[in-house]
Amino acid sequence: MKAGILASLLLALLCVSARADPAEIRVGGTGAVTELLHRVAAAFDKQTANKTAVVASLGTSGAIRALADSLLDVAVAGRALKPEEQARGLKVAVVVRTPFVFVTSHHNPNGLSAADLVKAYLDPGRAWSDGTPIRVILRPRSESDVMLMASLFPGLGEAMDKARQRPEIPVAATDQDNADVAERIPGSLVGMTLAQLVMEKRNLRVVPIDDRKPTNESLRDGNYPYSKLLHFITRAQPSEGVAAFFRFLDAEAGQVLFREAYVFPEPTR
Numbered sequence: 645m646k647a648g649i650l651a652s653l654l655l656a657l658l659c660v661s662a663r664a665d666p667a668e669i670r671v672g673g674t675g676a677v678t679e680l681l682h683r684v685a686a687a688f689d690k691q692t693a694n695k696t697a698v699v700a701s702l703g704t705s706g707a708i709r710a711l712a713d714s715l716l717d718v719a720v721a722g723r724a725l726k727p728e729e730q731a732r733g734l735k736v737a738v739v740v741r742t743p744f745v746f747v748t749s750h751h752n753p754n755g756l757s758a759a760d761l762v763k764a765y766l767d768p769g770r771a772w773s774d775g776t777p778i779r780v781i782l783r784p785r786s787e788s789d790v791m792l793m794a795s796l797f798p799g800l801g802e803a804m805d806k807a808r809q810r811p812e813i814p815v816a817a818t819d820q821d822n823a824d825v826a827e828r829i830p831g832s833l834v835g836m837t838l839a840q841l842v843m844e845k846r847n848l849r850v851v852p853i854d855d856r857k858p859t860n861e862s863l864r865d866g867n868y869p870y871s872k873l874l875h876f877i878t879r880a881q882p883s884e885g886v887a888a889f890f891r892f893l894d895a896e897a898g899q900v901l902f903r904e905a906y907v908f909p910e911p912t913r
Contacts, residue, residue, distance in 0.1 A: 667888070668694070668885070669694060669695070669889055670696075670716050671685065671699070671718040671719075672702040672710065672720070673702060673718075673721055674720055674721060675820050676722065676837040676872070677839060677907075678701075679844050680907065687898075687901060688888075688898075692892070694885055694889075703787075703818065708877065711734060712732040717878065717879075717885075717886050718878050720875070720876055723791070724736070737876050738875075738893060739874070739876070742872055742907045743868055744836075745837070745851070745870070746834065746835050746850070746851045747826065747834060747835075747849060748833050748834075749828075749848060750776060750832075754772060758853060758854055761800065762798075762800050763803075768812075777831050779829050779830070779831050779832050781816055781829070782807060782808060782815045783815065784817060788872075789819075789835055789836070796869075814829075823844065823848065826846075827848060839906055842904075858870075863908070874907070878890070
């Protein structure tokens with residue numbers, strides 16, 4: 645009897661010890677979700693007593709490489725995994741989407757048609773309705789947003805390529821650089837996710853494209869057609885701490901944080 649009680653006490657102590665030993669989790673990826681990750685990490689750690697570090701400025705490809713090299717536990721990518729990345733033992737655990745918008749520092753911008761958007765990158769003389777010059781900002785060719793914009797708007801990929809021949813147009817290396825430059829330049833025009841715009845409280849305004857705005861109603865009924873997929877990636881055999889992180893994202897507390905950032909589950913096909 646005493647031996648049984650002692651064994652039970654030892655088991656209880658081991659369980660308490662396991663619960664008291666917090667997991668250390670490293671997350672990072674595309675700059676569009678850096679601020680969201682900080683908020684998610686803080687809420688997750690408060691609920692679970694884990695220690696989650698957000699590694700900034702990795703970008704999609706850098707985060708995937710860091711994950712494959714065991715320098716990161718969760719990577720958030722702006723694109724799907726390539727076959728060679730999957731071959732390194734990585735898997736997509738969660739896919740969500742956030743509206744993709746064009747924004748400007750202009751205080752009262754007029755809307756643009758998709759054709760006007762393409763012309764803004766082609767013609768240095770294009771202006772807003774009050775005469776303020778439209779000043780576009782480019783991203784590196786390898787950036788996932790460049791590929792996204794080219795896929796969403798016919799002709800925009802070619803227009804951006806031609807704009808690269810103009811040395812006066814700045815090229816923003818990261819999502820945060822993109823927003824910083826857009827805030828500084830009068831009449832700027834850049835693409836970014838609504839998640840970044842809202843989470844970072846940027847001093848920028850959304851430009852309606854073809855009269856479409858990312859309102860709660862248009863997002864809810866699917867009538868806003870422009871969005872970016874975000875892939876939460878981990879290793880094929882994640883640790884218990886990482887598994888707990890994904891359970892938190894799927895629970896109501898995580899979903900509330902997602903909704904506040906205009907991030908929505910991607911329907912399973």
